[in-house]
Amino acid sequence: MSTIVIPPGRCLRTLPRALRPSTAPFSTSTHRSLPAPAKKKTGTFAPPKRGERTLKLKKRDVVRETRPPAPGERKAVRKRIVLSNTNALEPAGLVDLTADMAGAEEVRGRVVGIPGEVVDALRVVEGFKVGQGWAFFRRPAALMRNEVVELAREMEGVEQARGADERAVGSGVRDLGGQTLRKLVYGERGTGKSVLLLQAMATAFLRGWVVISIPEARDLYLGQTEYAPLPNTSPVQYTQNEYTAKLLAQIAKANRPVxxxxxxxHAHNLPIKIKPGLTLDAFAELGVNDPEIAWPVFQALWTELTAPAAEADAEGKAVAVPRPQILLAIDNVAPILRPTQYKTLDADGKLRPIHPQDFVLVKHFLDYFRGARTLPQGGLVLAATxxxxTVKSDALSVGIAMAEARVANPENKQLKLGDFWNLYKEMDMRSLEAVMDVEALKLEGLSKAEARAVIEYWAGNxxxxxxxxxxxxxxKWTLAGGGVVGELEKAVVRMRF
Amino acid sequence: MARLRISPSCAFALPLRPRTQLPRWHSGRPSPVDQSFAPLRQFADSNASKPADGSSTDVLPSISEEAAAVAKATGRGGPDIEQGTPVQDVVKDDIEAQKHLPKVMLDELKAAKPTGSRSYSTSAFRREQLETTGSSDTGLESAVLDAVSAMGASSAKEMEAAGVKFGLPSLPLPPDANLHYRYHPVVQQVVGLLMRHGKKATAQRNVNLILAHLRTAPPPVFRADRPLAPGHPPPSHLPLNPVLYLTLAIDSAAPLMRIVQLRGAAGGGVSLPVPKPLNLRQRRRAAIRWIIDAAAKRRNHGSGKGMLAKRIAEEMIAVVEGRSSVWEKRNVLHKLGVSARANMSFSRTKRSMF
Known part of the structure; x- marks a missing residue:
């Protein structure tokens, strides 16, 4: 058998036309197929070219797959306050706080729930803080410790004093002769100072008081809220309009039922026209919408709350319209008892810090706190350290030391400032005057019975x-440094480390 | 010895004994293993068990009786009588034999089998540990109820002893009584693996935040195709026991083995993958590392110090809910382990013989 070898070219030609490859070896028409993929660029790993003295490396572009967070979104997550844990059990036998219950003997040392509408109001005035453990439990509740019950009783006393005076001044005398309590709450970290403020505010809401709260005095100190000089003042006073507008919004929303x-x-001299017979909450909201007039509106509101005009009753006889008591609450008070971080140019052309009492809003609160002004219908001014x-106030330390000395030795009426003041430290006298004769309430650890009550409440959850x-x-009481309630929560509820 | 003849088709005799309990997953600490060995019957032993008719057949008591006797004599747990094939396994596929089973065993056989469990055991504990510690781990409800019912009741036990001011401690001491073991072992291990630059307090704070997040997050939704460690509680129980939640996530994701590449064992410079079993701590370590790595790839939704903890806690929840990429890692590793199991016989010493 012989084989014939056909050369390749001839071999193809012998095939039928249909089977021959259809592509021509050369064509001027465009390719119908996609072009070959471009050669991958290698990184610039080569050494610099001749003559170049610098190594240039290309930066890789960072590809974001998700949308970046909106302004303020991350902070909102950080500052979010959660007041309920749906995983927690409903504690058995938890009763809600009522107006009458707050100072009653039977709630002493018991945990009571905070009613829903009060929780809403407390949220508005920022009574709940981020670091507190509300998020672990079914719903907000707090221990009625001794100090809280005593404070509630004093608040009752304020109301009764005012009632007696009202009967006496029923003929339309303006001065209602109320009693203004001033207290500084202090104590170690985690002893429940802010929660005591919160409980005082809850009691005030339940008893129909007006609550005005500065949840964090640091905001007025840090120089992060805008400020403006108040016209026609000497020495120059400043307003913090945005903050005042925010405060008015809180006052209006939280105290709306009252x-x-x-x-x-009254007739007020305001830059805008006011509809006569406006309710006070609607009036406060005028300042919310226009921060420029927030401070005049706040002043007018304060006049309305403290100095009610005599109204004629049906017989044409002047009758004082009862106004509610007021609770002024300031948390973390130390920053407004030292020079602020706001700066101004003085006469010598030097930058100097503005004193907090040159801010009209701060001065307003501190005047009541130091007793320079009193509330005609009575009330409570409560500040907590x-x-x-992080922000220390030497004046506050001296004030606390003096208050402690007064408690230790009640006979000694005249305390010498020099005994408490380190002469080698510069002292801010204006701040010192604000705290020199204030009554201080020291918070310490819970008693074992109170600790047991609160742990049982946690167990119930x-x-x-x-x-x-x-x-x-x-x-746990011992681990918590003698019942310091914040530490107790860490030891019992959170992981013990 | 008691014998049970099941059916004519089952020609061999079986010792009658209850079914072996499946090892139950629990997060407790392993206890020291109590190992007892049955001593041999010596010539000088009592012959009281011999039949009265004088027959030479030595009638043994039932194995459970014998075990009880040994336990009594040695003062310890007695021999392990769980060796051998259970009756249930023998008759499982034998329908004829099942007809002759006692009703109790038949009912047990027909009872619904647990779904969502693996065909092979991935329990991180040995049976002895389960037997010694299992009883101490009561269910969550009972623990919660205990705590609630204990409210208001004074201390039940009044320890009285002369010269002791605060009463005597009840023995045995709880496992966390030792200063160095006062935290749960899983918590301790997570702290160790989270720690960077020796900052232990920071790691502890992060673990604290992780547990707080697990407490407050909604209960997880289990997925049928992602079987968790067997014996886990229902999802609603987990947030109230965050350490159990954490342990469940870690133990469920924990791989059974690691793959060791034996260099040059396959010849021609190719390395040979050999699966090596891991112990409990090693398995957990692998799982925690995987979870931390997966959490590092997550995006922060807020700002501040608690973000790392939040991401890790979210990853833990994702593991329990079957959404985590850790499961893929585990599956890939196990598949590789199955395919490489033929190489188990290889070791460095064997190779040196060639």
Missing amino acids: LSKLKLT SGNE GMVRSRVEEGFVGE
Whole structure:
């Protein structure tokens, strides 16, 4: 058998036309297929070219797959306050706080719930703080410790004093002769100072008081809210309009049940026209919408709340319209008792810090706190220090030391300032005057019975996995530095480290 | 010895004994293993068990009786009588034999089998540990109820002893009584693996935040195709026991083995993958590392110090809900392990013989 070898070219030609490859070896028409993929660029790893003295490396572009967070979104997550844990059990036998209950003997040392409408109001005035453990439990509740019950009783006393005076001044005398309590709450970190403020505010809301709260005095100190000089003042005073507008919004919203029943009774000199017979909450909101007039509106509102005009009753006899008591609450008070971080040029052309009492809003609060002004219908001015001492006030330390000395030795009426003041430290006298004779309320650890009550409440929420027994309570009480409530929560509810 | 003849088709005799309990997953600490060995019957032993008729057949008591006797004599747990094939396994596929089963065993056989469990055991504990510690881990409800019912009741036990001020401790001491082991072992291990630059307090704070997040997050939704460690509680129980939640996430994601590449063992410079089993701590370590790595790829939704903890907690929840990429890692590793199991016999010493 022989084989014939056909050369390749001829071989193709012998095939039928249909089977021959259809592409021509050369064509001027465009390709119908996609062009070959471009050669991958290698990174610039080569050494610099001749003559170049610098190595240039290309930066890789960062590709974002998700949308960047909106302005303020991340902060909102950080500052979010959660007041309920749906995983927690409903604690058995938890009763809600009522107006009468706050100072009653039977709630002393018991945990009571905070009613829903009060929780809403407290949220508005920023009574709840981020670091507090509300998020672990079914709903907000707090221990009625001794100090809280006593404070509630004093608030009752303020109301009764005013009632007696009203009977006496029923014939339309302006001065209602109320009693203004001033207290400075201090104590170690985690002893429950802010929560005591919150409980005082809850009691005030329940008893129909007007609550005005500065949740964090640091905001007025840091130089982060805008400020403006008040015209025609010497020495120059400053307003913080945005902050005042925010405060007015809080006052109007949180106290709406009270303020909506009260109407304007005075004529005020304001840059805008006011509809006569406006309710006080609607009036306060005028300042919210226009921060430029926030301070005049606040002043007018204050006049309305404190100096009610006599109104004629049906017989044409002048009758004083009852105005509610007022609770002024300031948390973390230290920053407004020292020079602020706002700066101004003085006469010598030097930048100097503005004193907090040159800010009219701060001065307004501190005047009541130091007793320079009093509330005609009575009320409570409550300031609390912060356990976090990032902003220290020497004046406050001296004030606290003097208050402690007054408690230790009640006979000694005349304390010498020099005994408490380190002469080698520069002292801010204006701040010192604000705290020199204030009554101080020291918060310490809970008693063991109180600690047990609060741990049982936590166990009722399902947050404690061991039996609540004497030994357990005693161990945790000791671990918590003698019942410091914040530490107790860390030891019992959170992981113990 | 008691014998049970099941059916004519089942020609061999089986010792009658209850079914072996499946090892149950729990987050407790392993206890020291109590190992007892049955001593041999010596010539000088009592012959009281011999039949009265004088027959030479030595009638043994039932194995459970024998075990009880040994336990009594040695004062310890007695021999392990769980060796051998359970009756249930023998008759499982034998329909004829099942007809002759006692009703109790038949009912047990027909009872619904647990769904969502793996065909092979991935339990991180040995049976002995389960037997010694299992009883101490009561259910979550009972623990919660105990705590609630204990409210208001004074200390039940009044320890009385002369010269002791605070009473005697009840023995045995709880496992966390030792200063160095006062935290749960899983928590301790997570702290160690989260720690950077020796900052232990920071790591502890982060673990604290992780547990707080697990407490407050909504209960997880389990996925049928992602079987968790067997014996886990229902999802609604997990947030109230965050350490259990954490342990469940870690133990469920924990790989069974690691793959060791034996260099040059396959010849021609090719390395040979050999699966090596991991112990409990090693398995957990691998899982925690995977979870931390997966959490590092997550995006922050807020700002501040708690973000790392939040991301890790979210990853833990994702593991329990079956959404995490950790499961893929685990599956890939296990597949590789299955395919490489033929190489188990290889070791460095064997190779040196060639």
